Structures are given as C-alpha cells and as structure tokens.
Amino acid sequence: MKRRIRRILSLCLACILLGACAAEEGEVLDPRFDTEEYLPQYDMQNEFSTWNPLCETEEQIFVVFPAMSPFIRYYDKETQTSGILCGRPECMHQDASCNAYTMGTGGLCLYEDRLWFIGQDTQSGEMGLYALSLDGTEREKVQAIEYAGGANTIVRLHRDFLYIGNIVSSVAEGSASYTLSISRQKLGQEASEPQIIYEKTSSMTPNFRYILEANRMFLYCQTDSEEGRNIELYQYDLKTGEGSVLYEGASASFWAYGMNYVEEKVYVLEGTDADMTTTPEVYSSRILRYDLTTQTMEILPEQGHSFLYGQFEMGTQGIYSRLEYSNENGILSLQLQDIAGDILREEEIPVTNDTRTYRSWGCYGVTEDCALYWLEWDNLTGTSRMGAGLLRVPLQPEEEAQWLLEVNL
Numbered sequence: 545m546k547r548r549i550r551r552i553l554s555l556c557l558a559c560i561l562l563g564a565c566a567a568e569e570g571e572v573l574d575p576r577f578d579t580e581e582y583l584p585q586y587d588m589q590n591e592f593s594t595w596n597p598l599c600e601t602e603e604q605i606f607v608v609f610p611a612m613s614p615f616i617r618y619y620d621k622e623t624q625t626s627g628i629l630c631g632r633p634e635c636m637h638q639d640a641s642c643n644a645y646t647m648g649t650g651g652l653c654l655y656e657d658r659l660w661f662i663g664q665d666t667q668s669g670e671m672g673l674y675a676l677s678l679d680g681t682e683r684e685k686v687q688a689i690e691y692a693g694g695a696n697t698i699v700r701l702h703r704d705f706l707y708i709g710n711i712v713s714s715v716a717e718g719s720a721s722y723t724l725s726i727s728r729q730k731l732g733q734e735a736s737e738p739q740i741i742y743e744k745t746s747s748m749t750p751n752f753r754y755i756l757e758a759n760r761m762f763l764y765c766q767t768d769s770e771e772g773r774n775i776e777l778y779q780y781d782l783k784t785g786e787g788s789v790l791y792e793g794a795s796a797s798f799w800a801y802g803m804n805y806v807e808e809k810v811y812v813l814e815g816t817d818a819d820m821t822t823t824p825e826v827y828s829s830r831i832l833r834y835d836l837t838t839q840t841m842e843i844l845p846e847q848g849h850s851f852l853y854g855q856f857e858m859g860t861q862g863i864y865s866r867l868e869y870s871n872e873n874g875i876l877s878l879q880l881q882d883i884a885g886d887i888l889r890e891e892e893i894p895v896t897n898d899t900r901t902y903r904s905w906g907c908y909g910v911t912e913d914c915a916l917y918w919l920e921w922d923n924l925t926g927t928s929r930m931g932a933g934l935l936r937v938p939l940q941p942e943e944e945a946q947w948l949l950e951v952n953l
C-alpha cells in the first residue's frame with residue numbers, strides 16, 4: 545500500500561513537473577506562431593517602423609498626426625472618403641471620451657482586426673492597452689500596463705506579446721543618462737511583469753528602431769560614450785529568448801532612419817540632420833546592410849552623402865524613399881529608389897505655394913505599392929491656420945500622387 549502511494553505521489557510529481565515544463569514552453573512559443581511565414585493577423589507591419597503612427601488593411605488606412613490631433617483617422621480606399629474613426633453617433637470627437645482618442649504616444653498597431661494603442665484612464669490615471677474595432681464602434685481597455693512615460697516610445701503587438709520601446713532619462717551626480725529599453729509582456733495577462741529584452745544606457749539621448757520579423761526582433765540603436773557615437777544591431781530570438789549583438793561600429797550620423805528586413809538581410813538607414821551640415825565630411829547619410837547568412841555588415845557606398853532635413857525609409861521589397869530638402873531652391877524632393885540605386889520615381893514639391901507653406905514632413909513608410917508621407921503646413925489664406933495631410937506616392941511613376949486625407953485646425 546505504502547509503495548502504491550509512493551508511486552502515485554511520484555506520478556503526481558512527474559505530472560506537475562511535465563505540466564510546468566509545458567507551460568514554460570507554451571509561454572516561449574505558441575504552436576500557432578511556430579512558423580517563419582508572415583501572419584497578417586498577428587505580425588507587425590514593419591514597413592511602418594518609424595513609430596508606427598499608421599497601419600493598413602486591404603480596405604483602409606488608419607493614421608494619427610500626433611503633433612496636430614490626438615484622434616485616429618481613417619481613409620477608405622474604395623470610397624476615397626476619410627474621417628475620425630469613431631462610431632458613436634452622439635460623439636463630438638472633442639475629448640478623451642471619443643472612441644478615436646489616443647495619447648498620441650507609441651503609435652498604432654493592427655492586430656486581430658483591431659487597432660491597439662496605449663492610453664491613460666481619465667479617472668484613475670492608470671495606463672492601459674486599448675483596442676478599437678476597425679469601424680470605430682467598440683473600444684475596450686484590454687489590460688493595465690506599466691508605463692511611466694518616456695521619450696520616443698514605440699509600441700508593437702506581435703504574436704501574442706506587447707512590446708514597448710522607450711527611453712527614460714535620469715540624473716546621477718549631476719550628469720544625465722538615458723536608458724533605452726525594450727520590454728515585452730503577454731497580451732491579456734495583467735499580472736505578468738514586463739520582461740526586459742534589451743537595455744542600454746547612453747550619455748545622450750539614444751536613437752533607435754526595432755522591427756519584429758516572424759520569431760526574431762531586430763533592433764538598431766545609436767548611443768554616445770566617451771569614445772564617440774556608436775551603432776549597434778541586435779537580434780532577439782522570440783523562440784529561445786536569446787539575444788545577441790550582430791554588429792557594433794562607429795556611427796557616421798545623427799539619426800536612426802529606416803529599418804527593415806528583406807530576404808535574410810537587415811537594412812539600417814542612418815541620416816544626418818541640419819545641425820550637422822557644418823561638418824558634412826564627418827556626418828553623412830548611408831545605408832547599412834547586414835547579411836544574416838554570412839553575418840557580415842556592408843556599407844552601400846553610393847549612398848554616402850550629406851543630407852538636409854531628410855529621411856530614408858526602407859520598404860519590405862527593398863525599395864526605399866529618400867526625402868530631401870534643398871534650402872537653396874526651396875524644394876522638397878521625394879525619390880523612390882531600389883537598392884541598386886536606380887531611381888524609380890521623383891517628385892518635387894515647392895515648400896511654399898499660393899496657399900501653404902510646408903513646415904515639417906516625413907515618410908510614414910513604403911508599402912508594396914506606394915510610399916506614404918505626412919506633411920504639416922501653415923495656411924497663407926483662409927480661416928484655418930494650420931493643417932496636416934497624408935500624401936500617397938505610388939511606386940509606379942505613371943500613377944498620380946494623391947492627398948488621401950487632410951486635417952485642418
């Protein structure tokens with residue numbers, strides 16, 4: 545009898561241990577996600593890796609212009625109509641009670657046919673993760689999150705996890721330091737502590753980007769130390785939980801621009817901003833290409849040049865946008881190029897026309913068929929003073945560029 549009890553006990557123990565192992569494995573990788581294929585319901589749209597203020601479905605584009613307005617806007621491709629994404633008929637879309645209201649921090653994520661973003665509860669002040677149906681009718685707070693603010697926050701949802709990239713500053717012994725971290729926590733699990741999967745401290749504000757490609761995260765950051773400005777390319781394996789530095793080197797630039805993955809290569813685009821133009825020989829723009837198969841970093845030499853008020857963004861097909869402003873002639877030039885350096889399309893926009901002066905701009909991303917740009921302007925005539933809009937430039941040069949939506953204040 546004793547022996548039997550012991551056997552039952554040991555069987556129980558084995559079950560508990562097996563159960564624990566299974567749970568741990570399940571937490572690392574859900575069987576649904578054991579694939580290198582792109583899963584549109586669960587995978588990030590890496591083409592919008594700036595800070596993801598835009599997402600796209602077959603039918604619609606969703607966008608926020610955080611500097612202008614905190615509300616999510618939609619553009620319907622078939623009807624070519626746009627508006628604030630709020631399905632409450634009585635709503636005036638003026639405050640935090642609106643379904644389309646966001647903090648404007650962290651961006652928008654498309655996941656399981658809903659739009660997700662972080663926000664603050666107006667009553668409790670608690671930070672949470674929110675989801676909104678694609679018709680704007682149903683808004684739900686999914687879970688409370690730990691987020692105490694920071695700079696350049698980039699939120700992503702990918703294969704059952706919420707990722708937050710964020711920079712927090714602190715002062716110790718009279719000098720400031722900036723800590724960049726990427727954390728992740730399981731969706732729908734309030735109690736789970738965020739797991740830090742990357743952390744780095746710098747004496748100046750770091751620049752960073754990260755993308756999630758199947759079961760890998762790729763991160764690019766620029767940090768400063770006594771030796772100078774450095775870049776690091778980092779990989780985190782979502783299956784095994786192992787992280788590794790793929791490349792470390794000196795940075796020739798001041799901004800982290802586009803980042804994307806195309807056929808086992810990771811592209812990183814560094815750019816220089818206006819203040820650096822006094823020393824263009826030191827700081828320049830360039831495209832770096834890391835080959836994951838041969839584990840080598842290559843600098844594409846034809847792209848090294850000084851660059852004003854501009855931005856590179858790499859698309860998922862190896863076509864990138866080069867946005868550049870010329871002070872001399874007041875022209876904003878948009879170029880779509882392939883990685884061989886061939887220009888597929890060029891557009892020139894005068895920064896001042898009869899009705900507007902454009903004062904800031906950027907590229908939200910390059911998709912399979914177009915590049916999407918935001919531009920902010922001051923109106924020279926009319927009642928509204930400022931505005932912003934979304935400009936679509938098709939990759940096919942014979943197709944017209946088109947304003948998809950405008951916000952006027």
Ligand SMILES: [Zn+2]
Binds near residue numbers: 636644
């Ligand atoms: Zn509303």
